[in-house]
Amino acid sequence: MSDTEPKPITPPTDGDRVLAIVNYLLILIGIPTSGVLMIVALIFAYVRLDQSKGWIRSHFIYQIRTIWGGLAFFIVGWLTIWLLIGVVILAIGAVWVLVRGAIGLIRLVDGRGHPDPRALLF
Known part of the structure; x- marks a missing residue:
């Protein structure tokens, strides 16, 4: 690949980013499935929180x-x-979790963090 050719845009393959995407999917799928998957996502998030x-x-x-x-x-x-x-x-509560999960996933895919992750709303 020469210097004049555009470089392909690829998202970073960071393990934390992949885990965050998996967590959002577990949260969204966990709403209608009794919340067990959400507990798994919670454990993953706590495990990676201090290292991210x-x-x-x-x-x-x-x-x-x-x-x-x-x-x-x-x-x-x-x-x-x-x-x-x-x-x-x-x-x-189900709508609140669904909206927060969707907003979080969109921000993550866009490569943006949360301006105030501890906010009660969105």
Whole structure:
């Protein structure tokens, strides 16, 4: 390849980036599958959190916050299910996790970190 030819654009094959993508997919798939896959993603995120650097670290923080927030929605929803408000809480929680997972995946694929990974919303 000569210096005048354009170099192909390839995303970095960083292991943390690949794991972050897998985690987002586990989060998105984990919503309708009883959340077990989300727990796996949580474990992966905690394992890599201290060793990751830069903008990838913000994704692991964001994933951890998303999973714990989803768990909080799930617990409150099930505790109030008999009041029928629990169904609404479960639905809002599922949408919240879905949106955060999708936004995180889009930012990761674009090569961007999160401006505030500890934010409650998006």
